[in-house]
Amino acid sequence: MFDANKHHVRAILWGCLFALVVADFCRIVVQGWPVDGDIFSLLPEESQDASVNTAVKYYQQSISNKILFFVGADEPASAKQAAELLVEKLNGSEYVSSVNGAMDNASETANSLLYKHRYQLLSSAAKEMLSQGRATELKQQSLQMLFSPLGVTDSLLLQYDPQLLFVDFLKELTESVSIFSITDHWLTRSHEGKTYFFIDVDLGDVALPMDHQIALVSDVRLIQQTVLGTSRDVSIVSVGTVYHAAAGVSQGKKEVSTVGVGSAFGVLLLLTLTFRSVVPLVLSCVAIGSGVLAALVVCFHVFGRIHVLSLVFGASLIGVTIDYAFHFYAEKNYDGATSGGYNGASALRRVLPGITLGMLTSVVAYLSMGVGPFALMQQVALFSAVGLFASFLCVVCLFPLWQGATGIVATRAKRFSSVMLALPHTAVMRHKYRVLMLVVVAMSPGVFLLTPLDDVRLLQSSPESLKSEEKRFFDIMGVRSAFQFYLVSGDTVQAALQTEEALLSKLEQLKNAGAVKRFNGITQVLPSIKTQAENYNLRRQSLVSDDQWADYYQTIGFDDDQQAAFMDAFLAQNNNQMTFDAFSASALFERTKAQWIGLVEGRYYSVVTLSNVHDVNALLDVERELTDVVWIDQVADFSSVLKEYRESTTLWVLLAYCLIAIFLMVRYGIKTGAIYMLPPMVAAWVALGAVGYVGSVFNLFNVFALILILGIGIDYVLFFAENEGAAAPTMLSITLSAITTILSFGLLALSQTNAISGFGFTMLVGISCVYFLSPMYAMKSQGDQ
Template identity: 30%
Template sequence: MTERADSDAGSSTAPQAMRGLALAWLLVVALLLGHNAYLWLVQRVSPDTDILALLPSSRHDDAMQQAFAHMVDSAQQKVVVLVGERDWSKAVQAASAYEAVIGKQPSLLQAMTGDAAQLQGAWLSTFDQSRLMLLTQEQRDKLRNDSPQQWSQLALSAMYGVFGSGGPKLGAWQDDPFGLFGGWVQARAQETPVRPRDGRLFVESGGRSYVLLLLNLQPSAFSISAQEQVIPLLDQATQAAQQSVPDAEVLTAGVILHAAAGSRQAGSEMATIGAGSLIGIVLLMWLTFRSLKPIALIALSIAIGCLGALSVSWLLFGRLHLLTLVFGASLVGIAQDYAIYFLCARLGTNRHMDSRQLLRRLLPGLGLMLLAAVIGYLGMALTPFPGLRQMAVFSVLGLLFAWLTVILWFPALIHADSLRSTALADRYSRSIVKWPQFRFNRIGFVLLAVFTVFVVAGLMRLKVSDDIRALQKTPQHLLDDQIKLGKLLDTPTPAQFYLVRGESAEIVLQREEQLKRQLQTVIDKKLIGGVQAVSNWVPSQQQQHADHDLIVDKLLAPQGALAAIATAIDESGQWQQDLRQRLLAQSKPLLPDAFIASPAGQPWRHLWLGKTGDRYASIVAVRGLGDYRQLQVLADVAPKIDGVQWVDKVADISSVLSYYRQYMTWALLAAYATIFVLLSLRYRRAAWRAIAPPLLATLATLALFGVTGQPLQLFHVLACLLLLGLGVDYGIFLQEPTERHRRSAWLTVGLSAISALLSFGLLALSSSPPLHAFGLTMLIGMALVWLASPCFAGLQPYSHDAS
């Protein structure tokens, strides 16, 4: 009597405890929703997009990151337009029509305009007090080699209007009698083909005159709402220009054009691939359960998994990288198996068994599935890469939250009569008994030998590609416009440049000058057109004082050119002295900070980093790089000068992808080994049957890539990790003890595999190379895992209780 009372009390206590845990989990989920709302709506957090942040902290270089940010920011909010025609007046007419349309939306785009004479005056005033400190290399050579009489004749020719001083006349003759400043200004102008004309900037090429329009983008280039307004505005402006002048050519370049193209592509694919995937999964669940409740529950568990992973990961790391969110959410997709496993088991279990009793039967398998996935992902957490650690923690947390949702809520939400089996589901689940079983007999060994030959042959031909350029797909017309515009304007590439560092601004400028001397041979060979550097405009103090002394010694000394001029025009010694003092008043050293803050320095501010930490840094940009195969020649120059580093952003990002691919490959191998050991503790000698499907499918997929010439990338390896997680679940499902349980497990495998094919495999249709690579791997791999899993189902009855 007492024993029965204790039993009744225990049986009534268990549901109460489950209800208490379910309510507690509801409170946790509410907190997760609140925290996510606070992050996204109040704090308005945004994921990190700097791919170099994925590198180990020991490899971080703050100055390099700042340098690249300067180069990118200088271009990110700008739109550059060239309006060209063979007739200059028509080019101006078309440009005016273009500007008229842009001017109607100043909140989106603003043209950089101003009075040309006023701008030139403000620009020249920057150097007024420093004219005697500035020389070109050609002028230095002439000063050293030519006699004072030659210089006096040059100055007299300029005085009498026979312009022979080597540069434009800027101000009164007395301010620049030898034309040194005019020549220096002319040399600076050679750094760009852009010239002023009729109050506008223009460039000529191929018989056409192009009016240059510089537009400042007001909203962010990556704002989708801004893209939806700016792109049509630019199209309208182009149409207006071509309607005004039918033969006008309009070239446009800007980050927002590429961002908008990517957004349009992603939106189109989401509307097609995403909709197709969703419709397919809904139809699948309806045909299986004749109810939409299962898909709602599956989505609920995955959503809670993602919310929990995001909240806790953000608390742990302070911020998350965009790749963590994208691929972490994909890896959390494995959590669908927990929900599908419970639903199919409920469908195939006697209705007299309570859902809580069913959970107790399924709990060992569910726990093993979670543990196997956690072990697999924790291998990434042991790597030195912050991004992989974030992905690992995010994925593990997501799986844990989804798993707890299934354990704590599903028994209460799914009752014995909640689901009805359909004829289609019954026919499919019974089909497992007709599936061939792999055995170590003659046929088995032949199949294994053929498979081994195929895999070895394929893997031997498999190539690797980590080049970031292979992962980009920009519309050809945008690339054509950008390339042509870049050649016309001779703009430097923001992806490759020199980073110059030193203990002071003066040392940085001196090292820039050394670098330019080393690069002169490269320029002479026409490998590059030239360089952009702050030292072009602000020489080092050492160079400025040397130039000053050279001018004074050769031109202003008692026996110099100035004295020869006074003698030639019969002027007094006082006149000579007054003019000498007037010129010496232009001897104030020019400093980089003052130049950068001036109107003349505005176009070059992105080149001067100033003080970064305890050192100073600057950028030397390369112009006219036509053949990217010559990048190594430029890289070889940097080690010759202390404090100079060659930066190739494309190569840096590619190296990050390479490191991640290598570490992910090792993490994948370690995950297979660790999970096999774990499965051996439960399934003993049959453990290999649980892990064989994903392993064989992964090897076959990679071999197929090798045979077809598809290079291996990081995104293929990430997909292989997802294949492992899903495939091991299928192997565990099918090691069930009885045929009835195995039928429901086979239904679980089918639903999960088809859902994964619809969710991930359809990404193979994407035109985005990373998504295509990920989706293609999942499409082939998941199909093979699905087909191979029943071939390795458990052959001998296995007791969960005994284990």
């Protein structure tokens, strides 16, 4: 009676907890699923400096919320017409925050701000000539600009800038800043005989819920198709991070449902075929459901949002969380009819030590995958650990409550168990160690064939069509933006600008040496106040002391009055530097704001972006030479984190195998302990060998699989070792668990994402292997006699 009450209390407590989880889950769903598919969100926090990390995140955000288009055709006029139509349609889309196609008067207003400060602005060539006293060369350059058939001159410009140094500055600026032509107010590029019009779309908030991202992309693609439908000649190429995120999310969704539905279907089928009763079916669904819901809710609370790849991993949990239910019902129903059957409470009492130990070892194994800077594995680890624990709780609290019948184990299942149990006693098992040796030797070449590849892109499964469209886009663009960039900081705006100038002057040398093709920083347009003052002084010095200019004025016919008027204007402009505030309020800032992050946790940050990087080491050297300049290379950093982590995790895995071996030897004696270690060890070896043989890459995720093979494999071994008396129910429950585990991870092996399929495949081979090996080596068999 007391026992029954205790079960009721437990069940009620569990019910309350479950109701809370369900309520919270509904709240999260109503607010929109905070699920993302952006690979950047998986990157580790790589710098020691928190504000650098925040600044990098701001920067990522600013580049993630854009979609760029090229609309092209043989006939420029039809390309322009299509581009106009595209802009019009995109403006009508609810997902788009702004569309930039044809420019209004932006370039003129921008130039007018620069013109206001023309005496403070010098091209780097002019600055060099002036500072080295090479006024003659400068004079020659100005003369050529005036007399050449291509000279760009203008009375207005000449009057207050007779040396044409402002024109020279603008020339350098356009050369370094823009890669586009301007055709009828549009930015354009010519490629393979076609003219492409450029459109830049701002999406506003990218932290969109999963469904919105997919809807946005399909809306944009639909608009694109509509425009394409209007002319046969026109082609549209576009890129955007959101495409990858949406593709990742759709792909992830598909895989979550394949793995989830496949595993669930397998579990239900097994339950039905084995126990032939509705109750285990219903309660097992509750156990799986409560596990998955609790895992989701806890993850949303801990991480704020969850990555779609974590969900794909998480879906495989269905095949694992069901284990406790299997153990319970195999124990309860094995001899149900013949021996009068256990009631729920006594069945629980029998399996509780085993499943508690199993739950603990699995939770520890999963949690150990989450140690490290690794968002994805942290999410997977927590998701799995919580899921397992919640479903364990459900089995312990809810399952014993049902007093009625829960079916009996089907004869066929029993027969299968007996066949499996008889295996250790077959004749061939006399040579079981030799057989094992043969297997190990056979798999060895595979293991030596393993080729480590630690590339962050293994986590991305973007479709080929998206990748080829991206390649085409950058072919048209003529430059390939690098993932690497410099983050420059300073206590004040001017300090940041000055540091950036020091960086750019070093980069200029590297550009001449061919290490990088282009680089962009805000100081190319807005020099620091200090540099502007230096420019002005250099110019004043030359105007006052170089007698070249009198000769120059005479050659071009710039009379005395005009000279005096110019000098008055020039001298009046002393200290008329362009300030950051004036700049940031101008149209120019709009065009350069990708280079400026601004104030983050007390420091000002700017970004220097690079294109066509040829010599990363040379660029890295620059970082070392300058303070307050950080080189950010997320792909390389993340890949090297993956590598380091793979190496260190491999060592940890070896240590774990050793520790478990020592534990087994202490518990069962050296020989038996060593024998018990064979199944997980050989399974891991076979799994690695199989990975090598099929030629798939070897990385951190395969190593994670080895942890789970050890965790799950040891469970199997211990169950057999400890339950020699009740081998049949143990065999049955382990068979059922193994089938669902193999099913889940087998489905994971079908994933389009390389890292996930590698993990799934390793698990598939390893668990299959350990399932067959455990009874043979953990139970007395022919070979031991």
